[in-house]
Amino acid sequence: MERVADPKMTEATGSRGEVIAFAIMVVALIIAPMFFYPVFLMKALCFALFACAFNLLIGYVGLLSFGHALFFGWASYVSAHAAQVWGFPPELAILSGAAAGAGLGAIVGVLAIRRQGIYFAMITLALAQMMYFFAVQAPFTRGEDGIQAVPRGMLFGFIDLANQTNMYVTVLVIFLGCFLLIYRIINSPFGEVLKAIRENETRAISLGYKTERYKLVAFVLSATFAGVAGATKALVFQLASLTDVDWTMSGEVILMTLVGGLGTLFGPVAGAFFMVTLENYLTMIGSWVFVVQGAIFVICVLLFRRGFIGELAKLLRIRL
DSSP states (O other), rough: OOOOOOHHHHHHHHHHHHHHHHHHHHHHHHHHHGGGGHHHHHHHHHHHHHHHHHHHHHTTTTEEEEOOSSHHHHHHHHHHHHHHOOOOOOHHHHHHHHHHHEEEHHHHHHHHTTTOOOHHHHHHHHHHHHHHHHHHHHHHHHGGOOEESSOOOETTTTTTTTSSHHHHHHHHHHHOOOOOOOHHTTTTTTHHHHHHHHOHHHHHHTTTTHHHHHHHHHHHHHHHHHHHHHHHHHHHEEEEOOTTHHHHHHHHHHHHHHOOTOOSHHHHHHHHHHHHHHHHHHHHHHHHEEEEEEEEHHHHHHTTTTTHHHHHHHTTSSHH
């Protein structure tokens, strides 16, 4: 007679696996500067947060956005402008970028959320490209030169972010804080409704849920976290450029999420670190790096459909 697993026991095992994985990740990130260049790690953390934000939308709601660079890039511009021109301290500059991401997310969400599938994806791409061309022409973005020499400033008035260690700790705290917020969202009653919409939106509607409202809120939350990632990256590199709003940035975050594991908690983080490491060590081959990325994507789709972390979670029979 086949034994049926106890749902409570399965839930407890999954939660325990996530706690252990989180502890390992935190320890690894704390000791990482002893072995790797801090700027490389900060870049990876910014993209990891960006990928987690994107995964919140596609992995738990089932909405594929081809224009998430819009929120990442424009938050970067707003944060850089706020720090350099308005003289905002770093905490307010990052909050300004997050607000820009949330505002743009609300506008794009209202226009796109009523469409589904490829139509939703194409609307997000079209709006992102429209804002990209606006960034090329807008005076405050300084076109192809971008906003350069962005001051990192003094966090809370006494922490000098010009110091690499202070900057790394700040980025790490921002990443971990947002990571835990995303975890709380997806494991809340709100998150359960999002998963229900992903699995069967028609049934969710029949149960009385206003699915468009839930999807809009999820979209705005995803855009906000993407904005935090973009704003933080602007301070790390002291630069906001057209690269951050280009459609290739949207493609990169999709690739990071799929390679790491769609709909998993730690997959986007692993995917972001993998892709940033790949780009860092393959810079000498120039544009051929895109060929390598494409090959990895094909291999992942054919052999690792759940992504690296998804396949690992299945092998270990835990939730990651």
